[in-house]
Amino acid sequence: MTALASSLRGTFPVLGTLSRGHPMIYLDSAATAQKPQAVIDAMTRFYTQDYGTIHRGVYQVSERATLAWDAARERVAHFLTAATADEVVFVRGTTEAINLVAESFLKPRIKPGATVLVTEMEHHANIVPWQLAGAKTVPIPISDTGELDLVAAERLLAAGCEMLAVCHVSNALGTINPVVELCRMAKRHGVPVLIDGAQAAPHLCIDVQAIGCDFYCFSGHKVYGPTGIGALWAKREHLAKMPPYQGGGDMIDLVTFEGTTYAPAPRKFEAGTPHIAGAIGLEAALRWLDALDRVALRREEEELLAFGTGLLAEVPGLRLIGSAREKAGILTFVIEGVHPHDIASILDHDGVCIRAGHHCTQPLHRRLGVQSTARASLALYSTRDDLEKLAHGLVKIQRMFN
Amino acid sequence: MATSDEMYQAVIIEHARSPRNYKPLVTPTHHCDGRNPLCGDEVSLDLTVDAEGRITDIGFQGQGCAISKASASMMTAAIKGKTVPEARELFERFHALVTGEPTDEKALGKLVAFKGVAAYPMRVKCATMGWHVMMEALDENREKRPNGSEQ
Secondary structure, eight states: OOHHHHHHHTTOGGGGSEETTEEOEEOBTTTOOOOOHHHHHHHHHIIIIIOOOSSSOOSHHHHHHHHHHHHHHHHHHHHTTOSOGGGEEEESSHHHHHHHIIIIIIGGGOOTTOEEEEETTOOGGGTHHHHHTTOEEEEEOBOTTSOBOHHHHHHHHHHOOSEEEEESBOTTTOBBOOHHHHHHHHHHTTOOEEEEOTTTTTTSOOOHHHHTOSEEEEEGGGGTSOTTOEEEEEOHHHHHHSOOSSOSTTSEEEEOSSOEEEOOTTGGGOOSSOOHHHHHHHHHHHHHHHTSOHHHHHHHHHHHHHHHHHHHHTSTTEEEEOOOSSBOSEEEEEETTBOHHHHHHHHHHTTEEOEEEOTTOHHHHHHHTOSOEEEEEOOTTOOHHHHHHHHHHHHHHHHHHO | OOTTOTTSOHHHHHHHHSOTTOSOOSSOSEEEEEEETTTTEEEEEEEEEOTTSBEEEEEEEEEOOHHHHHHHHHHHHHHTTOBHHHHHHHHHHHHHHHTTOOOOSGGGGGGGGGGGGGGOGGGHHHHHHHHHHHHHHHHHTOSSOTTOTTO
8 A cells, every 4th residue: 555545535525434244445536536635525515514505695604605716717717727727617517517508619610510629438428518519529540459540640630620529537448648749739720629637637747838729628526526526628719709598697798688788707607506515516626635645645645546457467368458658547348258247246245345337438448449448447545455456356256266 | 266256246246258049040030139228238139929929039248247237137038938928027027126026036047147237227228128128128019029030
């Protein structure tokens, strides 16, 4: 167990509980991360002491809620190294962020059938919204190790497209994509870029200005915050020009039956009473992360990933999927003769939680020639012990079926 | 072998490894394909039902987990030779078994091996997929498989 992980583990109450009667080994953080006590406390405090709505009340709890909401936006801006908090829109999560950009940014600019460049490793959430907006999604191919083909990317950008939408880190392969280089290439061709940061936010330090993208989004629940809250960062000039995504309260300037004028961004995109407690929980999560040495944590994660990769390589019949040079803590694999759902189910009997299926990346699985895969993913509370229990279980399963 | 893995009984693993009646039928009277979009599992099922309403032959093919494959395999072995109403009745009993409802376990024979599934609600769909496809094939009462060689 690494020094940092062992000291952090105790702050996650759920990790001290039992799963199917065994100490829980949680290896599905790429799906959703567990919550530290600081996040749980912040949300409980809000609901038990400070609860009120934002922007509308003059009484004390409403004032507190408004200040907390604004502070959360500031915190997200800081987390993303954004120039200003006005460029941060609160959304339900990455999925809603991409839908917002597809609907409000892309759709008004394109004719049906226009091309949005994606990648073969994209999550469905970074494919389907573009299709719903009327675009045709064309993928940048990947290599067998799970790295983007940048020569093909350049060629496809040159061939013409309306948008480039790419994940910062692949949820199925762990690949860390060269987003700075991709943005530079796209800029040369005048193509706006959206980066899906859902998997990057928990692992990497994000600097949207250094990346050079137009849009960046992430989900709160993958960075140790609550579900139902996330953020879209967009360049101010884009937000100013984009029409509202939804209409309702809080997003308006003046409403008459003849017509309505809208509040300036980001409020223009935040119709209705939002997930205030979610933003407060997200603020607590990001503040908690900020207090940690994230560079040291990233180094530990790399060591843990190398350790896990070595352990899995020793399991007979196991094939690791995704071996990019730059990789986050994701171990996706198949075992000859065993269906991934059986792997996940049998591990679950011993309290080991992993994911099996297509991980919302059906086109990637088709490209790799596998129907489904098993995936163990790491977070900053993951330990060598977790991975040893995983490998032990996998050897047992392999014997059961072969 | 892990004895504690109640869902993964030896007979289930054995059927998953060597499924019975794992074949397409040449001239089926009934056919249906099933797919679980959540996990991508697929079952393709052929049946031959004679004039008296008896299932004289059955074959399945597909991709899936051990539970779904073994369940389809053991289903084919259990319903071959039965009448359509008997197959329906067996499905009702099996469904009760895997969802933890009371049923006559003796009447289920070897299928009782799936009792452990009841403790894992997320896996009930895997255990019943072949059965649902069989019921659909019989309900649709197709005369020929739509992608059969005759067409």
